[in-house]
Amino acid sequence: MSAGAHGHHKETFITKYIFSEDHKMISKQYLITGLLMGIIGIAMSLLFRMQIAWPEQSFGVFEVLLGKWAPEGVMDPNVYLALVTIHGTIMVFFVLTAGLSGTFSNLLIPLQIGARDMASGFLNMVSYWLFFLSSIIMVFSLFVEAGPAAAGWTIYPPLSALPQAMPGSGLGMTLWLSSMAIFIASSLIGSLNYVVTVINLRTKGMSMSRLPLTIWAFFITAVIGIVSFPVLLSAALLLIMDRSFGTSFFLGDIFIQGEVLHNQGGSPVLFEHLFWFLGHPEVYIVLLPALGITSEIIATNSRKPIFGYRAMIGSIIAIAFLSTIVWGHHMFVSGMNPFLGSVFTFTTLLIAIPSAVKSFNYITTLWKGNLQFNPGMLFSIGLVSTFITGGLTGIILGDSTLDINVHDTYFVVAHFHLVMGISALYGLFAGVYHWFPKMYGKMMNKNLGYIHFWITAIGAYGVFFPMHFVGMAGLPRRYYTYTNFPYFDDLADTNQLITYFALFTAFGQLFFLYNFIHSMFYGKKAPQNPWKSNTLEWTTPVEHVHGNWPGELPTVYRWPYDYSKPNEEGDDYVIPGQDYATQVTPMQEGEKQLHH
Amino acid sequence: MTIFLVLLVVALLGVTFWQLSKIFQLSQGKNDNSQIANDNDNKNQGKIMLLFVIAMYAMIIYCFVAYRSYFLPETASEHGKDYDNLMLISVVLIMFVQVITQFLLHFFAFKYRGSKENKATYFADNNLLEAVWTGIPIVTLAGLIIYGLYTWTDIMDVNDEDDPLVVELYAYQFAWRARYAGADNELGKANVRFIEGVNTLGVDASDTYAMDDIVTTELHLPVNRKVVFKMRSQDVLHSAYMPFFRAQMNVVPGMITEFAYTPIKTTQEMRSSDFMIEKVETINGIRRNKNKDLLAKGEEALEPYEFDYYLLCNKICGASHYNMQMKIVVESEEDYNKWIAKQKTFKQVVAK
Numbered sequence: 046m047s048a049g050a051h052g053h054h055k056e057t058f059i060t061k062y063i064f065s066e067d068h069k070m071i072s073k074q075y076l077i078t079g080l081l082m083g084i085i086g087i088a089m090s091l092l093f094r095m096q097i098a099w100p101e102q103s104f105g106v107f108e109v110l111l112g113k114w115a116p117e118g119v120m121d122p123n124v125y126l127a128l129v130t131i132h133g134t135i136m137v138f139f140v141l142t143a144g145l146s147g148t149f150s151n152l153l154i155p156l157q158i159g160a161r162d163m164a165s166g167f168l169n170m171v172s173y174w175l176f177f178l179s180s181i182i183m184v185f186s187l188f189v190e191a192g193p194a195a196a197g198w199t200i201y202p203p204l205s206a207l208p209q210a211m212p213g214s215g216l217g218m219t220l221w222l223s224s225m226a227i228f229i230a231s232s233l234i235g236s237l238n239y240v241v242t243v244i245n246l247r248t249k250g251m252s253m254s255r256l257p258l259t260i261w262a263f264f265i266t267a268v269i270g271i272v273s274f275p276v277l278l279s280a281a282l283l284l285i286m287d288r289s290f291g292t293s294f295f296l297g298d299i300f301i302q303g304e305v306l307h308n309q310g311g312s313p314v315l316f317e318h319l320f321w322f323l324g325h326p327e328v329y330i331v332l333l334p335a336l337g338i339t340s341e342i343i344a345t346n347s348r349k350p351i352f353g354y355r356a357m358i359g360s361i362i363a364i365a366f367l368s369t370i371v372w373g374h375h376m377f378v379s380g381m382n383p384f385l386g387s388v389f390t391f392t393t394l395l396i397a398i399p400s401a402v403k404s405f406n407y408i409t410t411l412w413k414g415n416l417q418f419n420p421g422m423l424f425s426i427g428l429v430s431t432f433i434t435g436g437l438t439g440i441i442l443g444d445s446t447l448d449i450n451v452h453d454t455y456f457v458v459a460h461f462h463l464v465m466g467i468s469a470l471y472g473l474f475a476g477v478y479h480w481f482p483k484m485y486g487k488m489m490n491k492n493l494g495y496i497h498f499w500i501t502a503i504g505a506y507g508v509f510f511p512m513h514f515v516g517m518a519g520l521p522r523r524y525y526t527y528t529n530f531p532y533f534d535d536l537a538d539t540n541q542l543i544t545y546f547a548l549f550t551a552f553g554q555l556f557f558l559y560n561f562i563h564s565m566f567y568g569k570k571a572p573q574n575p576w577k578s579n580t581l582e583w584t585t586p587v588e589h590v591h592g593n594w595p596g597e598l599p600t601v602y603r604w605p606y607d608y609s610k611p612n613e614e615g616d617d618y619v620i621p622g623q624d625y626a627t628q629v630t631p632m633q634e635g636e637k638q639l640h641h
Numbered sequence: 642m643t644i645f646l647v648l649l650v651v652a653l654l655g656v657t658f659w660q661l662s663k664i665f666q667l668s669q670g671k672n673d674n675s676q677i678a679n680d681n682d683n684k685n686q687g688k689i690m691l692l693f694v695i696a697m698y699a700m701i702i703y704c705f706v707a708y709r710s711y712f713l714p715e716t717a718s719e720h721g722k723d724y725d726n727l728m729l730i731s732v733v734l735i736m737f738v739q740v741i742t743q744f745l746l747h748f749f750a751f752k753y754r755g756s757k758e759n760k761a762t763y764f765a766d767n768n769l770l771e772a773v774w775t776g777i778p779i780v781t782l783a784g785l786i787i788y789g790l791y792t793w794t795d796i797m798d799v800n801d802e803d804d805p806l807v808v809e810l811y812a813y814q815f816a817w818r819a820r821y822a823g824a825d826n827e828l829g830k831a832n833v834r835f836i837e838g839v840n841t842l843g844v845d846a847s848d849t850y851a852m853d854d855i856v857t858t859e860l861h862l863p864v865n866r867k868v869v870f871k872m873r874s875q876d877v878l879h880s881a882y883m884p885f886f887r888a889q890m891n892v893v894p895g896m897i898t899e900f901a902y903t904p905i906k907t908t909q910e911m912r913s914s915d916f917m918i919e920k921v922e923t924i925n926g927i928r929r930n931k932n933k934d935l936l937a938k939g940e941e942a943l944e945p946y947e948f949d950y951y952l953l954c955n956k957i958c959g960a961s962h963y964n965m966q967m968k969i970v971v972e973s974e975e976d977y978n979k980w981i982a983k984q985k986t987f988k989q990v991v992a993k
Contacts, residue, residue, distance in 0.1 A: 450713070
């Protein structure tokens, strides 16, 4: 990467907006693609929520959107399962992995470490376009004759392997697997780029112990991705072999549609192991970037250093390490040896420790702060709240004994939506509100941001808190209707309530979309450092330049959290009259390096 | 037409938002259009934070009161009591931590809402505090882990010394079958490759143990005797979920999975328990209301509901996954013996 060369060669529309190698443009591409996929994913959830709430009613909107799969507005059970499956896939991978990590790793890694761009701009571009391709294939799979994949986002074989078992396991599943294989390639290329960039391209003075926590989170996330995504790729490849080439990795002793299959000796449990070896770290691939974003935004808007910087880094590393040895807690009742269940209970509950440390550190950061409630700050506090609520029920689900009766019920659905779904979405929103001025050079409307936050906060709890109780009552997830069990009749009101809240929450997202698009074009022009932040991205000019800094790369003299640092006499801040000292501010005369 | 209406609604919503944001901008006063939170915003949002945590407490209380009948149905198995105990301890602990941490989070947000006069305290590190909130979870979790693992080992331990009743649970798209081991209490060998005609479970006819096996569509269990389920699937993954017995195990093609428990309440006893009387009364109330509508439409009324134990499939298995169930009857040993004597053995079925 030659720094000086940038900004001189002429750019065409195509190299600037489409096949761009500039990390800032790529980050915007990730964000827009992620948001579009998010709209599809959330719309799907509304459809199946309406089906659960009013299973005996027909809805015209079903027929409009689902066509022949909802004749006269009555949803077909296979389509219900397809909606659930694609909702999960899109939200987990396309929105919360690529949309969140792709956007902010790309935007912030070079800007916050003081680099001109990613280590390889070309690979970065390739990574985005592979992601785009995989999104196109996934969306395309919605339109195939027999319907998209419908075996649940975990695509356990044999259901996902045999077209005889359900229509979605035909071409729909082939497309799903192709899409995911490309997605994984994209994610791996992206992650390698992030890791190399963070290790090699930090500017002068930016030691690892002066990195903002965002960068630590993105860095560790990329490492987890590199370790675990290839395992999913191999699981997908083996499944493709079983589906198309007659192998028996996951299949054995199967009699279906009146005939015995030739497969022998394979084990679906093996697939579960391979799947969850990625599947669980994936939770943290989604969550850690959100926590990193929150750390940065809470510190900035509290006008205080983040509490326990080193403990925060330690927790991220501990969570990352533990996340790779807990996958079995998804499989307590899968038929694996109960002794293994004990081991996974032990490792799983250990994760509660670094999670608790992080939560308490966030709360302590607020303590005696001077809190500035910008919309990004509200979403960050919201994240801590849902992370705690959702994380605590993990103590129940991580305990093999208690998992027996709530496994695969709505209790699990409530748990993971709060702890990773909603929390990570809050992280995404917080990041967009906070770094919108950096991305588009405009300010978003704060009042629409407030409305958006409070509708979402009320709606998210309204949807997912009562859902725990529905799960406790024993209602299984992925049921097209529960009217065949009169025992569940008294859950109907609660299920309707949940759906009303879901519609309300989705409605609230329109405020965000409107604000986002409107501000992009008509927003107020952003000042260079609107949130009075210490990190390096705010030292770049508002108008994007190729190479980020017009002149020399900045030199870093301090850690990123010197907010409200008092001077030696204690009568003013180290910079008189200014409650922050950016990372490029040299140490003042007589100032002590208190922490870094 | 519908598309046109949808577009119209979207357009109107757009106008609404535009107007709303105008109104908010005007209410801000002309001099502050920076879109950065000012003291007024901090004051308002801080107050809403406090209101929010109060509302959250109200919601928690409401859920625990209004949904108390959802909370784990009365248990009908021996280990269920240990399970419920552990669940109770965990829930109490979780709610304790939830109430405190949410209060601190939102209360601090309210109390330390920013203003131009305030100064934040530079407080970046404290090893003692970090040690405290690392130590407390370690101790608490150690307790939970030990208690949990003790119970887990107990539940998952299938011991032949108990002289358990052996029953095969057989799953296929989209129904269940039970195969009793018969007088020898030993299941005959089976494999899907033997499926043919009336031998729908693929029992190995050359295995002498198989001759007295009994295949049924209902699951009858004698009360107070341990039962070991050996589970087998014909096609895809299923899961045998018996919530009243705190029992669940996946049913995996190509291998045999196991789960064991002792039922301690007969169906009759469960029906006459306070929990179930109240529950059934609520459900029948709902059904009576529905019937009014149904009769008005000239359709058939729903039967009043009577409780029976059931087993459901709890692993996505295809289109009719939602209706893959089997009735479970727990009864006295005499009743069970009478019932099983009436069923045909494998030998009788094949001979026909």
